[in-house]
Amino acid sequence: MKILKYIISFVTFLLAFIAIVVSLGSALCKYTDLTENTLIQACGYLSFFWVIVSSVIVVLLFLVLRKFRIALAYFALMVLFTFLLNDFSLKFIHHRMPEKNEDYDSLKVGAFNIKYYAYGIENISKFIKESDFDVMLLSESVLTPEKLEYLKSSLPAYTVLTDNGHDLSILSKYPVLNYKIVELPTYIASLSSSNDIEKLKANGIHRSFVHAVINVNGTDVNVLSLRLIAGRPKDKSLGESIRWGKYLVNAQAEELSVFISYIQTLKGPLIFGGDLNVQPNTKIIHRINNYAVDTYLDEHPMGLYTFKVSFPTMRIDYLFHSKDIISKKSEVLKVVPVLSDHFPIKAEFLIPRKNTGYLSR
DSSP, rough: OOHHHHHHHHHHHHHHHHHHHHHHHHHHHHHHHHOSSHHHHHHHOOOHHHOOOOOOOHHHHHTTOHHHHHHHHHHHHHHHHHHHHHHHOOOGGGOOOSSSSGGEEEEEEEEOOGGGGOOOOOHHHHHHHHOSHHHHEEESOOOOOHHHHHHHHHHHSSSEEEEESSSSEEEESSSSEEEEEEEEEEEOOSSSEEEEEHHHHHOOOOOEEEEEEEEEEEEEEEEEEOOOOEESSSSSHHHHHHHHHHHHHHHHHHHHHHHHHHHHHHHSSSSEEEEEOTTTTTTHHHHHHSSSTTTTTTSSSSSOOOOSSSSOOOOOEEEOOOOEEEEEEEOOOOSSSSSSSSSOEEEEEEEEOOOOOOOOO
């Protein structure tokens, strides 16, 4: 009996220790710029749902062991971590709306990972048309010349811009003043099959993001579609999974550095987003929050999941905007019938009326 009690006690304290370490690592990712170590950064990629589940188990085990004070202290600590680390914000309390709407133009923007049109390009086209977006940022928009022509013909109200059909598209009802495909240092990874790190570079095709300047009733607005690298390892072994995970963390950091350096050169209102393949506690999102506003959390206390894994749920799709723009409304659209393994997100922005005189780099 004593041996069993010792084993239970050891497992309980071990689980508690792991949960606290992961929570501390996640806090470093979310609130500081100190997490250069890949192992610490990995804490931000873990769903905090699992920390909550393990914490409930730990509290119950402490109660079984009759360690009531430790159970209470641990419970209080994890409640604090949950408050600090969950996809939660108090910014909505100070959400501002203009006194005079006539000083602003409304712009409806959507972001949607469409899973390379696996559910039918006709259905995606119909959804976009019926949703009446002014601008649509598409991820995993893999387009053959035939599919590109179909989009253009089925959506005549939009200008359709792509990264040569590899991944990203921007659709705009407003006139496009300028458009650029910006190369990233990483290489295209397969969306549907396994990936060998050594072979990615051999493909010779760099990943990229796309940038359009649109004219919204005389105001130049920068809109960018971005998807950070993701994919599957070449096999399911633990060693290869860890190796691939470390590669993705470093590759995403490199991609984001290029992206942030780029947007810092832009003038005028800025909106960007897409499937970033990271959760809110990661260093990636922390870095972005230094330069732009998370549109959904600007007016909601809690983030809402956008990726439809069976369990647990995750928010990995985002829209961000510059501080001169006001977000009027944002939502995650629960589309029926199913069009992807992601939900589209939608926001209505108020764009201040002024011509920035934007000149392309």
